Amino acid sequence: MLWIRAFLIALLVCLLTLHFLKQLWTHRRYPPGPLPLPVIGGLWRTGFGISQNTAIKLAKQYGKIYTIWIGLLPMVVLSGFQAVKEALIMNSEVFSGRPETPFIKAAFKERGIIFSNGHTWKQQRRFGLVTLRKLGLGKTGLEHRIKEEAQQLVETFAEAKGQPLDPSLPIKNSFSNVISVLTFGQRFSPEDEDFQNLLKSITFVLKFGGSVPHILYELLPWLMKHLPGPQKKVLSLLEEALSFAKKKIEKHKEHQALHDPQDFIDFYLLEMEKAKNDQNSTYNEENLAQCIIEFFVGGTDATGVTLLLALLLMATHPDIQEKVHQEMEDVFGSSSLIYYRDHKKLPYTNAVIHEIQRTRVLLLFGSPRQTTKDINMRGFHIPKGTIIIPDFFSALRDPEQWATPEEFNPNHFLDKDGLFMAREEFMAFGAGAHVCLAEHLARIELFIFFTSLLRAFTFQLPAGVKELNQESVREFTTHPKPYKLCAIPCCST
Structure with missing residues (x-):
C-alpha cells in the first residue's frame, strides 16, 4: 500500500509540474516579470501589493513593460512616460477597455462611466462631458459657486485665529459641496448625517482598493464572497451610497424640471425621457446613480486631497x-x-499648482485598462483582454523627462523667461480615452481654492514643530498623514 501511495503522490507532483511548465510555455510571449507560481502567480515578488519602491525595482529588473501574474490572471504594467504615452495615447483605442474582474463585476455591474465598457461607456461618458459644459464648466456661473465655497473655507480657517488646525474635514466638506451643487443642485451642512455617511462610505471603498482582501477576492471569488470581511462591507456600502443617490433622483422626479434643468440629475432625467423609445439607450436610473457616486469619488477625494497636499507643501x-x-x-x-x-497672469503660481500634482501623485497606478484587441508593443505580444496598469507615478517622476524628478521644483513648468510652460509629460489627470472626465473642473477648483487661501493666509508650522510628516498613506489613492498647521492672516486682508 505504501508504494501505491508514493506512486500516486509522485504522479500528482509530475502532473502539477507539467501543468506549471505548460503555463510558462503558454505565457512566454508576454512581457517578462516575476516567475508566476501556482495559485499566487507573481504576487510573492510584490508582498501581495505593489508599493512605489516595488514598482521601481520591478521596472529596473524587467524593463518599462513587465507582467505580474495574479494567479492565472496577467497584468501588464507600463512604466515611464514613453511607455505610458505609446500605449494610452498613441494606441488609445486598443487600450480603452476596462477590466471585468470578479470584484469589479460584483461591485460596479458595468454601470456608470469608470468601470463600464463598449456602448454604455461611450454613451455615459459623452453625456457627462456635454452636461458638464451645459452646467457652466468654464463659465462664470459655476466659477461663482466655486468661489463661494472657497470663501466659506477661508472663513472657516479664519475662525481658528492663527491657532493650529486640521484642514482635512473643512476641505473635504468644501469640495463635496461643489459636487453636490453640480449633481443635486444643493449644498449640505457638515451636520447632515446621511451626507457624511456617504462621504465615509466612499473613503472606506477607496481604502479597500488594492488591499490584500481585494486581491484575495480576485484570486478566490467563489470563496471570498461567502466569507465575512471588508469585502462584504464594501459591497454593502456601495449599495448604501447608490441608495442615497436614488433617493435624490426620486425627489428630482417629483419636481422634474424638464424645461429648465438645473443640475446633472435634471439633465439626465431629461435625456431618459428623450430616449425612452430607443432600444439602444443606456440612460437609466442605475447608470445615473453610479455616475453620481463616481463624481463624488473624483471631486471630493482626489481634488480635496490635492489641496491638502498643497497646504502641507506651502508650510x-x-x-x-x-x-x-x-x-x-x-x-x-x-x-x-x-x-x-x-x-495666465500668474505663471509662477500656476507652475506651483502643477508641481504639487506632479510630485504628490494621487494614484500610484492609474485605474486599470484592458486591451480591446491583440497588439504587439516593443517586441512583446499583448493579447486581447489583458489587464493594463499604467504607472503614472513613474511617468511623473521619469528622470528622462524631468530635471529634478524627486524634488519639489516649480521651475519644471517655467521657461527661461519665467513664463508657464505646459508639458505633455504632465499626466496627473491620466491620459488617453479615460483621461479624467472632470479635469477642467478640477483645474478651476484647485486654482480658485489655492489662490483664495494664499491671498488670505500665510501657512506655517505650529509653534515647536520643526517639520511635518510628508510621507503619504498609500491606498487606492494617496493622501497625507493627518497634520495641523497655522493659517496666519495676511496683513493685506
Whole structure:
C-alpha cells in the first residue's frame, strides 16, 4: 500500500509540474516579470501589493513593460512616460477597455462611466462631458459657486485665529459641496448625517482598493464572497451610497424640471425621457446613480486631497509660498477677486499648482485598462483582454523627462523667461480615452481654492514643530498623514 501511495503522490507532483511548465510555455510571449507560481502567480515578488519602491525595482529588473501574474490572471504594467504615452495615447483605442474582474463585476455591474465598457461607456461618458459644459464648466456661473465655497473655507480657517488646525474635514466638506451643487443642485451642512455617511462610505471603498482582501477576492471569488470581511462591507456600502443617490433622483422626479434643468440629475432625467423609445439607450436610473457616486469619488477625494497636499507643501516650503504671495500682490495689489482666467497672469503660481500634482501623485497606478484587441508593443505580444496598469507615478517622476524628478521644483513648468510652460509629460489627470472626465473642473477648483487661501493666509508650522510628516498613506489613492498647521492672516486682508 505504501508504494501505491508514493506512486500516486509522485504522479500528482509530475502532473502539477507539467501543468506549471505548460503555463510558462503558454505565457512566454508576454512581457517578462516575476516567475508566476501556482495559485499566487507573481504576487510573492510584490508582498501581495505593489508599493512605489516595488514598482521601481520591478521596472529596473524587467524593463518599462513587465507582467505580474495574479494567479492565472496577467497584468501588464507600463512604466515611464514613453511607455505610458505609446500605449494610452498613441494606441488609445486598443487600450480603452476596462477590466471585468470578479470584484469589479460584483461591485460596479458595468454601470456608470469608470468601470463600464463598449456602448454604455461611450454613451455615459459623452453625456457627462456635454452636461458638464451645459452646467457652466468654464463659465462664470459655476466659477461663482466655486468661489463661494472657497470663501466659506477661508472663513472657516479664519475662525481658528492663527491657532493650529486640521484642514482635512473643512476641505473635504468644501469640495463635496461643489459636487453636490453640480449633481443635486444643493449644498449640505457638515451636520447632515446621511451626507457624511456617504462621504465615509466612499473613503472606506477607496481604502479597500488594492488591499490584500481585494486581491484575495480576485484570486478566490467563489470563496471570498461567502466569507465575512471588508469585502462584504464594501459591497454593502456601495449599495448604501447608490441608495442615497436614488433617493435624490426620486425627489428630482417629483419636481422634474424638464424645461429648465438645473443640475446633472435634471439633465439626465431629461435625456431618459428623450430616449425612452430607443432600444439602444443606456440612460437609466442605475447608470445615473453610479455616475453620481463616481463624481463624488473624483471631486471630493482626489481634488480635496490635492489641496491638502498643497497646504502641507506651502508650510514646509516658505520660500516658495512667499514667491506665490509676492506674485499675486504684484499682479492684483489689494484686490481679492481672482478668477480662473487669471492663471495666465500668474505663471509662477500656476507652475506651483502643477508641481504639487506632479510630485504628490494621487494614484500610484492609474485605474486599470484592458486591451480591446491583440497588439504587439516593443517586441512583446499583448493579447486581447489583458489587464493594463499604467504607472503614472513613474511617468511623473521619469528622470528622462524631468530635471529634478524627486524634488519639489516649480521651475519644471517655467521657461527661461519665467513664463508657464505646459508639458505633455504632465499626466496627473491620466491620459488617453479615460483621461479624467472632470479635469477642467478640477483645474478651476484647485486654482480658485489655492489662490483664495494664499491671498488670505500665510501657512506655517505650529509653534515647536520643526517639520511635518510628508510621507503619504498609500491606498487606492494617496493622501497625507493627518497634520495641523497655522493659517496666519495676511496683513493685506
